[in-house]
Amino acid sequence: MSFDAIRQAALLKWNELAENDVPVIYLGTASCGRAAGALSTLEMIHTTLAELRVEARVVQVGCIGPCYLEPIMDIALPGYPRVCYANVTPEKAARILTTCLVEGNLQPNVAIGHLGETSFTEKTGIPSFFELPMLKPQVRVVLRNCGWIDPEEIDHYLARDGYLGLQRALERDPIEVIGWLKESGLRGRGGAGFPTYKKWELCRAAKSDRKFVVCNADEGDPGAFMNRTLLESDPHAVLEGMLIGGYATGATAGIVYIRAEYPLAVVRLGKAIEQMYSYGLLGNDILGSGFDFDIIIQEGAGAFVCGEETALIAS
Numbered sequence: 001m002s003f004d005a006i007r008q009a010a011l012l013k014w015n016e017l018a019e020n021d022v023p024v025i026y027l028g029t030a031s032c033g034r035a036a037g038a039l040s041t042l043e044m045i046h047t048t049l050a051e052l053r054v055e056a057r058v059v060q061v062g063c064i065g066p067c068y069l070e071p072i073m074d075i076a077l078p079g080y081p082r083v084c085y086a087n088v089t090p091e092k093a094a095r096i097l098t099t100c101l102v103e104g105n106l107q108p109n110v111a112i113g114h115l116g117e118t119s120f121t122e123k124t125g126i127p128s129f130f131e132l133p134m135l136k137p138q139v140r141v142v143l144r145n146c147g148w149i150d151p152e153e154i155d156h157y158l159a160r161d162g163y164l165g166l167q168r169a170l171e172r173d174p175i176e177v178i179g180w181l182k183e184s185g186l187r188g189r190g191g192a193g194f195p196t197y198k199k200w201e202l203c204r205a206a207k208s209d210r211k212f213v214v215c216n217a218d219e220g221d222p223g224a225f226m227n228r229t230l231l232e233s234d235p236h237a238v239l240e241g242m243l244i245g246g247y248a249t250g251a252t253a254g255i256v257y258i259r260a261e262y263p264l265a266v267v268r269l270g271k272a273i274e275q276m277y278s279y280g281l282l283g284n285d286i287l288g289s290g291f292d293f294d295i296i297i298q299e300g301a302g303a304f305v306c307g308e309e310t311a312l313i314a315s
Contacts, residue, residue: 003167003287006279007158014159017076023056023101026074026082028147030063030232031264037089038071044090045073048097056101062233064147066134069112072147075100081116084129115148146233151268154275157236163281169244170289174204177248203249211251213242217258217265231258231265235272239295243286246293254295269297 017024025045029038042060049056064072069086073093076082083106085096099105106124113129114120121127130136140146149156157163169177181197188194203211215238217227230238242254258266273295276282284292 003163003280007163010155010158013155017057017059020057020076021078023054023078024059024076024082025056025097026059026061026076027088028063028070028072029060030229031262032063032067033070033072034264036067036070036087040090041071041073041088041093044093045097048094049101052098052101054097054101059150060152061149062146062151063229064129065138065143066132072112074115075106077101077104077106080106081114081120083114083126084112085110086112142230142237143234145237146229149234151233151235152271154236154272154279157234162236163240166240166243166247166281167287169247170287170291174248174250177244178204181248200245200248203251210253211246211249213246213249213251213254215242215254215256217256217262227258228262228265231262231269235265235269236276238269239272239276242295243281243293247291252292252294254293255298256295257298266297273297 027033027038027042027045029042042058045058049058063070066072071088072084072086073088073096074082074084075096077100083100085092088096096107096110099107106126108125111126113132114124114126115129118128130138145157145160149160154162178197178200181200182195184197186196188196188199217231217238238256242256246252246254256269258269260266273282276295280286282294286293
């Protein structure tokens with residue numbers, strides 16, 4: 001199946017969520033949500049749906065940002081945007097679900113916000129979720145999918161223009177791709193602000209039989225968890241970046257180093273890599289471009305290995 005066909009199928013699946021004729025319930029189950037009791041809330045959601053005999057879809061998403069509001073549960077009734085409820089304990093989940101799904105009452109006095117248009121605020125009195133003081137000044141680029149998609153579902157990423165950047169890069173000369181980085185002004189975020197294009201340029205010019213892209217997913221700032229949040233909530237964003245970097249620099253393999261104490265990030269990253277192989281986005285001749293690339297996860301003293309090529313790398 002071609003990449004365009006894969007993407008169109010993904011778009012259909014994604015649009016089904018928005019145009020579903022049954023309610024869709026979204027629950028944040030990244031580490032912050034789990035620490036606040038999200039898995040118990042998830043169990044109660046399924047129990048309540050069974051007791052009410054109401055058909056609904058349940059989607060687990062990543063962290064949308066304000067961890068102090070976790071567990072965050074969204075309910076999207078047919079024809080309506082997602083309405084967000086904060087600090088949802090199992091007991092609170094049962095009450096909200098009963099009122100929303102049986103009575104059709106979205107409880108504006110309980111909802112913390114919604115993920116729809118301004119007109120929905122005018123109609124219901126529920127404010128936009130992104131009007132929260134923490135979120136209002138933000139312009140999300142890297143984190144744009146976090147909290148919106150199921151991080152274990154590659155089709156959700158594809159439906160939100162995932163891997164289009166890779167497709168465009170593979171249609172151009174690697175030198176041109178590095179030129180895009182130069183024009184963008186992108187710099188390293190480690191403090192020195194070193195131009196990213198220069199790093200890639202130097203790597204491409206280096207003479208070597210084999211080159212690797214190494215993704216350091218270790219945390220430099222205690223308690224910040226920036227890398228973990230992205231890997232838990234949108235792992236494909238990291239992996240697509242590694243692929244583009246590998247193509248531009250002439251690398252044929254990538255290694256992700258990640259702390260063993262981030263088990264959820266390891267699991268979700270591993271699933272994402274397996275999905276990429278199944279869709280022809282890793283391995284040999286990616287998207288018919290002649291570009292070969294494999295990725296392994298290095299976790300402490302061990303390694304999570306995907307594909308024959310990565311088995312050779314690990315050995």
